[in-house]
Amino acid sequence: MSDVFLNGSLTIAGLGPGDTAMMTPEVSAAIAQASDVVGYNSYVARIPPREGLRLHASDNRVELDRARHALQLASDGGHVVVVSSGDPGVFAMASAVFEALESAPEYLDVEISVLPGITAMLAAAARAGAPLGHDFCAINLSDNLKPWELVERRLQLAIEGDFAVALYNPRSASRPQQFARALEILRAGCGPDRLITFARAVTTPAERIVTVPLSEAKADMADMRTVVIVGNSATRRVGRYVYTPRSAP
Ligand code: SAH
Numbered sequence: 001m002s003d004v005f006l007n008g009s010l011t012i013a014g015l016g017p018g019d020t021a022m023m024t025p026e027v028s029a030a031i032a033q034a035s036d037v038v039g040y041n042s043y044v045a046r047i048p049p050r051e052g053l054r055l056h057a058s059d060n061r062v063e064l065d066r067a068r069h070a071l072q073l074a075s076d077g078g079h080v081v082v083v084s085s086g087d088p089g090v091f092a093m094a095s096a097v098f099e100a101l102e103s104a105p106e107y108l109d110v111e112i113s114v115l116p117g118i119t120a121m122l123a124a125a126a127r128a129g130a131p132l133g134h135d136f137c138a139i140n141l142s143d144n145l146k147p148w149e150l151v152e153r154r155l156q157l158a159i160e161g162d163f164a165v166a167l168y169n170p171r172s173a174s175r176p177q178q179f180a181r182a183l184e185i186l187r188a189g190c191g192p193d194r195l196i197t198f199a200r201a202v203t204t205p206a207e208r209i210v211t212v213p214l215s216e217a218k219a220d221m222a223d224m225r226t227v228v229i230v231g232n233s234a235t236r237r238v239g240r241y242v243y244t245p246r247s248a249p
Pocket of ligand 1: 086089091120121
């Protein structure tokens with residue numbers, strides 16, 4: 001038996017935005033060699049079952065428990081793959097695993113690797129054209145792990161810096177008003193003509209991409225399967241595409 005089977009490993013992998021063609025070959029290989037796959041229900045559901053593979057699906061909002069469980073399985077000798085959608089380092093499980101490791105140093109010997117994936121904003125930007133072609137930033141609009149005041153402040157500063165902005169987790173049933181408030185801040189800071197793209201379920205059969213000026217943006221155009229891209233002051237349309245020039249005036 002090789003060392004690989006004596007020592008466990010923990011791989012934190014990004015599944016990409018949806019379409020399996022957007023999963024990297026190294027992620028597919030890690031899943032093919034895994035003994036255990038750990039993750040949120042709907043991400044684990046994307047892994048085809050096979051003999052010898054244990055699937056550990058759990059509910060959202062239990063990221064730290066899930067991370068500890070994965071570390072435990074790996075330290076017991078498992079080849080564990082923790083799955084996230086998109087990229088695992090973008091508002092996802094990679095940081096949760098390192099947070100769990102910080103509070104459980106007994107697992108410091110577990111070999112951990114992070115395998116990148118195509119994050120939602122990149123898949124969405126590619127579908128729209130090139131709205132992130134100049135300086136940009138990404139903001140998670142969820143206030144589960146930070147105060148809403150901080151979300152507003154970062155949005156305000158992004159507008160002042162004239163960044164294009166990708167907004168993750170824009171709107172959920174449990175916090176319906178916040179995205180409406182974010183749109184108000186955007187309108188006040190960017191004016192009515194700024195282009196905003198709503199990209200829903202990108203690369204899945206339910207994909208829908210809509211670009212409108214801020215004056216026509218409505219809060220119900222976004223849900224938790226949508227990533228929103230707000231252009232910078234130079235973002236414009238060319239034909240049916242949206243792009244941001246590489247240079248700033
Ligand atoms: N790690 C993921 C992000 C997890 S946060 C990544 O890198 O993409 C979850 C948020 O990601 C969703 O609320 C939505 O804003 C965005 N998202 C994930 N997959 C998406 C998809 N296929 N289409 C549009 N947005 C998506």
